[in-house]
Amino acid sequence: xxxxxxxxxxxxxxxxxxxxxxxxxxxxxxxxxxxxxxxxxxxxxxxxxxxxxxxxxxxxxxxxxxxxxxxxxxxxxxxxxxxxxxxxxxxxxxxxxxxxxxxxxxxxxxxxxxxxxxxxxxxxxxxxxxxxxxxxxxxxxxxxxxxxxxxxxxxxxxxxxxxxxxxxxxxxxxxxxxxxxxxxxxxxxxxxxxxxxxxxxxxxxxxxxxxxxxxxxxxxxxxxxxxxxxxxxxxxxxxxxxxxxxxxxxxxxxxxxxxxxxxxxxxxxxxxxxxxxxxxxxxxxxxxxxxxxxxxxxxxxxxxxxxxxxxxxxxxxxxxxxxxxxxxxxxxxxxxxxxxxxxxxxxxxxx
Amino acid sequence: xxxxxxxxxxxxxxxxxxxxxxxxxxxxxxxxxxxxxxxxxxxxxxxxxxxxxxxxxxxxxxxxxxxxxxxxxxxxxxxxxxxxxxxxxxxxxxxxxxxxxxxxxxxxxxxxxxxxxxxxxxxxxxxxxxxxxx
Numbered sequence: 109x110x111x112x113x114x115x116x117x118x119x120x121x122x123x124x125x126x127x128x129x130x131x132x133x134x135x136x137x138x139x140x141x142x143x144x145x146x147x148x149x150x151x152x153x154x155x156x157x158x159x160x161x162x163x164x165x166x167x168x169x170x171x172x173x174x175x176x177x178x179x180x181x182x183x184x185x186x187x188x189x190x191x192x193x194x195x196x197x198x199x200x201x202x203x204x205x206x207x208x209x210x211x212x213x214x215x216x217x218x219x220x221x222x223x224x225x226x227x228x229x230x231x232x233x234x235x236x237x238x239x240x241x242x243x244x245x246x247x248x249x250x251x252x253x254x255x256x257x258x259x260x261x262x263x264x265x266x267x268x269x270x271x272x273x274x275x276x277x278x279x280x281x282x283x284x285x286x287x288x289x290x291x292x293x294x295x296x297x298x299x300x301x302x303x304x305x306x307x308x309x310x311x312x313x314x315x316x317x318x319x320x321x322x323x324x325x326x327x328x329x330x331x332x333x334x335x336x337x338x339x340x341x342x343x344x345x346x347x348x349x350x351x352x353x354x355x356x357x358x359x360x361x362x363x364x365x366x367x368x369x370x371x372x373x374x375x376x377x378x379x380x381x382x383x384x385x386x387x388x389x390x391x392x393x394x395x396x397x398x399x400x401x402x403x404x405x406x407x408x409x410x411x412x413x414x415x416x417x418x419x420x421x422x423x424x425x426x427x428x429x430x431x432x433x434x435x436x437x438x439x440x441x442x443x444x445x446x447x448x449x450x451x452x453x454x455x456x457x458x459x
Numbered sequence: 460x461x462x463x464x465x466x467x468x469x470x471x472x473x474x475x476x477x478x479x480x481x482x483x484x485x486x487x488x489x490x491x492x493x494x495x496x497x498x499x500x501x502x503x504x505x506x507x508x509x510x511x512x513x514x515x516x517x518x519x520x521x522x523x524x525x526x527x528x529x530x531x532x533x534x535x536x537x538x539x540x541x542x543x544x545x546x547x548x549x550x551x552x553x554x555x556x557x558x559x560x561x562x563x564x565x566x567x568x569x570x571x572x573x574x575x576x577x578x579x580x581x582x583x584x585x586x587x588x589x590x591x592x593x
Contacts, residue, residue: 121555153554154532155572159585163571191583200585204474204571436593438555447532458531 110234111279111413113241113272114173114422117385118164119265119372119433122151124445126260132442133255140260145346149263149373151440152249154448157191161266162247163204165378168427169243169268170205173275177205180270181239182212182230186222186377188295188302189249190215201245212239219293220342221403222246223267223377228283228409230271241272248376253301254451261345263373267381277419278388278397281412282329286321293404304404310348313406318342318352321408322400329412333357337395340366340383342402344374358398365390366399371434386430391415462577466584473586476511476569478545487511489547513569513587515543520553520561529575541567541589552588566592 125148127137141147152161162185170177185197198213212233216222223246230242247266252258271280292313295302305313318341326332333339339358341349346369353363366383368375375382380401387397397413446452471477472490479488481495482505488495489511495502520539523530530536537553539561553567567589574586 153572155554155574155588157573157583159583160571160573163585167571200474203470204585206475438557450532454531456528458528 109276109279109281110231110271110273111276111416112269112388113275113277114169114175114270115267115385115388116165116168116170116172116427117265117267117378117382117430117433118161118168119375119382120150120152120156120161121436121438122153122440122448123148123372123437124151124440124442128442128445129260143347144260145350145370146261146373147370149261150265150375151445151448152264156264157249158185158187158189158247158266159191159197159200161249161264162187162197162201162245162268165245165247165266165268166201166205166243169270172422172424172427173270174426175241175270177207179241179272180205180207180211180243182233182242183207183245184214184216184226184229184243185245185247186216186218186224186226187247188217188219188222188376189251190217212242218407219403219405220248220344220374220376220379221401221407221409223381224401224409224411225285225403227269227271227381227411228285231280231283234271234273241270241274244269244271246377246381248378250374250376251295251301254446256301258302258304261369261374263375265372265375265378265382267378267385269381275418276416277422278391278413278415281414282325283409283411284321284325284328285407285409286317286324287407288317290317290404290406292406309344309404313404314342314344314348314402315352315355317406317408318400318402319355321410322352322356322398325400325410325412326398331396331412333362335396336362336398338366338387338391339363339398340380340387341400342380342408343367343369343383344379344402346370368430368434382430388415388419389424389429389431391419393417393419463582466582473574473584474571476513476587478509478511478547479506480509481505482507487546489543489549509545511543511545514592515541515567517553517561517563517565517567518542518548519563522558537561539567539589554588554590556591560591568592
């Protein structure tokens with residue numbers, strides 16, 4: 109059966125606390141912290157973007173699995189912050205990892221679930237025999253308008269999953285998606301910041317799709333929450349995935365290891381995939397994992413995975429673990445954050 | 460367009476640190492050279508591509524405070540002479556570092572970063588930079 113052969117993540121080193129953002133915009137830090145349960149978020153350095161983050165995640169995945177670039181038959185990069193409107197990030201990643209000229213590549217877009225949509229397509233290509241193995245990347249340097257609620261959560265990070273049929277460390281037993289036309293969050297062409305439907309983003313969008321996809325998948329594979337060691341969900345803040353997990357019947361022990369948003373914020377296309385990466389860092393053979401992403405607009409991709417014996421032969425420390433990436437931090441204040449994120453209007457003497 | 464074609468032509472060594480090894484004297488050159496400056500005509504036809512590890516150590520470094528426009532958001536930034544494990548010594552930017560932690564002899568490894576943007580509508584140039592090995 110096809111599944112994850114290797115995985116790698118990258119999280120920028122810089123962090124800002126919501127208290128600092130709240131201080132600038134005159135909001136109550138306590139109510140922000142309690143409202144969204146985010147204690148800090150990652151900030152990309154001025155020389156980082158989705159291409160650089162994707163390349164670092166891809167290199168980590170190849171290093172961990174000791175996978176040569178010639179084995180990669182496809183590269184799909186899911187993001188809502190691709191550096192170019194026209195010129196695929198996948199081409200830059202392919203060149204930077206030394207992939208074959210003869211290869212499938214494209215960029216995907218489906219808000220925060222573009223990376224998991226890429227995982228599904230790579231799996232389908234592997235299952236159909238089109239490719240031996242391929243890479244799906246979810247990466248973002250997400251945008252939040254100054255003073256907007258999103259500014260407290262929108263962060264940066266990326267995860268690459270290599271999917272194949274040989275030396276599989278986590279079999280993808282099954283996957284499905286749910287999709288509807290729900291205007292919970294969007295960004296029009298040419299606009300620098302997205303718009304969200306405020307409270308509308310909860311029940312009709314995140315919860316309906318995430319819980320709906322999780323239930324449908326568990327029904328299809330005849331499982332209940334008790335069958336899973338771990339569960340990971342899209343995590344736009346710390347509260348939504350916790351509530352979704354509890355509504356589905358999962359306990360804290362099952363979802364705490366994949367919940368990273370309180371430390372790094374919402375990495376959008378990378379959010380669920382990076383949570384899954386954190387679980388794969390510690391999972392043991394036989395562990396079953398339920399992983400459900402959510403993308404505004406809206407839809408969810410659900411995955412039922414089983415960790416195999418192969419994980420014992422993998423040197424998981426050959427690439428940085430999520431725990432290591434979380435421990436390397438440089439704190440910045442709002443002024444540095446605004447400078448890094450190009451939120452300050454500059455003269456001609458600055459690019 | 461000259462800048463664009465040069466960037467494209469050099470992407471192998473800028474993206475992946477592909478060097479050139481002289482098949483005559485085994486000296487490694489980075490950035491790549493067409494002819495070995497030691498072996499001259501003896502090296503013609505013997506220059507082979509080789510993959511660098513991207514690891515090395517700081518030979519010397521400076522902290523740049525008077526930055527060109529493309530680096531104003533990173534000011535002050537660190538430029539270092541780095542002796543790569545395969546032999547060549549190159550100039551590279553060290554990023555994400557506490558400047559107090561910089562020392563001659565410290566180990567570094569390469570990372571993939573944005574080097575410059577050709578205005579708001581031009582090409583984005585990527586390449587190698589370095590971080591301290593932890």
